[in-house]
Amino acid sequence: MSVEMTNPQNPPSPETVAARKWCEENGSRFEGQLTFGENLAKHTYYRIGGPARIFCIPKSVADLDWIRECVSHSKVDAFILGLGSNILVADGGYDGLVIKTSRIDISITLQGDRLRVGSGVAVSSLLRRAAQEGWSGFEMLTGVPGSIGGVITMNAGTHLGEARDRIRKVETFNLSTGVLRVIEGADLQFEYRKNHFLTRDEVITHTEWEVTLSEPAQVKAVIDETLARRKASQPTEYPSCGSVFKNPRDHGIHAWQVIEKLQLRGHRIGNAQISEKHPNFIVNLGGALASDVRALIDLVKSRAKAELGIEMHEEVKFLG
Numbered sequence: 590m591s592v593e594m595t596n597p598q599n600p601p602s603p604e605t606v607a608a609r610k611w612c613e614e615n616g617s618r619f620e621g622q623l624t625f626g627e628n629l630a631k632h633t634y635y636r637i638g639g640p641a642r643i644f645c646i647p648k649s650v651a652d653l654d655w656i657r658e659c660v661s662h663s664k665v666d667a668f669i670l671g672l673g674s675n676i677l678v679a680d681g682g683y684d685g686l687v688i689k690t691s692r693i694d695i696s697i698t699l700q701g702d703r704l705r706v707g708s709g710v711a712v713s714s715l716l717r718r719a720a721q722e723g724w725s726g727f728e729m730l731t732g733v734p735g736s737i738g739g740v741i742t743m744n745a746g747t748h749l750g751e752a753r754d755r756i757r758k759v760e761t762f763n764l765s766t767g768v769l770r771v772i773e774g775a776d777l778q779f780e781y782r783k784n785h786f787l788t789r790d791e792v793i794t795h796t797e798w799e800v801t802l803s804e805p806a807q808v809k810a811v812i813d814e815t816l817a818r819r820k821a822s823q824p825t826e827y828p829s830c831g832s833v834f835k836n837p838r839d840h841g842i843h844a845w846q847v848i849e850k851l852q853l854r855g856h857r858i859g860n861a862q863i864s865e866k867h868p869n870f871i872v873n874l875g876g877a878l879a880s881d882v883r884a885l886i887d888l889v890k891s892r893a894k895a896e897l898g899i900e901m902h903e904e905v906k907f908l909g
């Protein structure tokens with residue numbers, strides 16, 4: 590456990606105070622990592638944002654049950670974090686409990702034509718393994734820098750497809766009830782960058798995917814080609830959250846084309862900039878504030894609506 594000084598300008602809610610006290614009294618039963626005032630910028634790809642009052646990295650379902658007890662006792666707000674590649678944290682941080690899911694389960698096991706993958710597995714690790722073993726079916730996640738839990742939540746994908754194409758089973762733990770749920774078949778409902786089956790308090794613990802056994806070299810070739818293509822078109826040299834806006838599909842246009850039409854390519858507020866290379870990325874040039882990024886997002890939304898009649902919706906999630 591680590592200790593944080595309380596900012597008198599921004600006092601914690603009574604629920605957060607109660608949760609912290611509960612954590613301090615019961616911390617010995619928690620096997621994962623528990624810190625107070627953890628800097629969330631360290632846990633997001635954007636490298637932006639203030640601290641979480643309570644931050645934990647559970648190592649097992651038993652740890653999740655400990656968190657359930659804490660939440661039930663204190664009524665503290667809780668947020669489920671993956672690898673933070675699609676999150677913008679507010680400059681003032683988060684007055685609640687953040688649960689980083691990257692260590693609940695990081696196993697990958699082949700069972701027939703199914704691959705069982707823990708929710709904490711990073712997509713990059715899965716793809717590395719897929720290329721070694723010749724497991725085809727995950728190429729559509731090439732270059733997505735999140736965890737498997739985040740990929741399912743977001744129905745992440747690329748021009749090659751989306752998570753929903755291959756996912757067959759999702760297992761969750763409910764932070765309110767402690768119930769373990771298995772979701773499969775017709776219950777696995779998705780749409781573009783969204784799922785329809787998770788409730789707010791469900792943590793994905795395990796997943797199962799349909800895999801096609803193939804030649805390792807073939808799988809590797811598709812991954813390498815897709816990575817090269819992304820590197821050429823995306824501003825990978827700066828921290829970002831990837832695409833900020835969903836494509837406004839009803840208008841038959843890509844989000845980057847909307848921003849281009851508004852002549853906002855390269856537009857800068859503070860140290861945040863609409864990327865010169867790919868206008869649907871807002872990059873952190875170094876020391877950008879969440880408020881700078883939010884101001885650019887608001888600018889795009891208001892001008893797209895006023896000048897083009899297009900409602901833009903964020904793909905990025907906000908915390909705090």
Ligand SMILES: Cc1cc2nc3c(=O)[nH]c(=O)nc-3n(C[C@H](O)[C@H](O)[C@H](O)COP(=O)(O)OP(=O)(O)OC[C@H]3O[C@@H](n4cnc5c(N)ncnc54)[C@H](O)[C@@H]3O)c2cc1C
Binds near residue numbers: 634
């Ligand atoms: C450079 C860059 C490129 C990107 N390219 C793409 C792309 O090509 N295609 C694409 O779809 N996305 C892309 N993204 C966005 C991002 O990588 C995906 O949305 C990814 O799936 C998020 O995973 P994560 O683990 O980082 O989740 P986070 O960003 O931490 O969280 C995203 C959401 O998932 C929820 N969540 C995470 N883990 C769990 C869990 N175990 N249980 C329940 N809920 C959970 C969170 O509460 C949150 O709502 C890109 C991002 C970056 C930075």
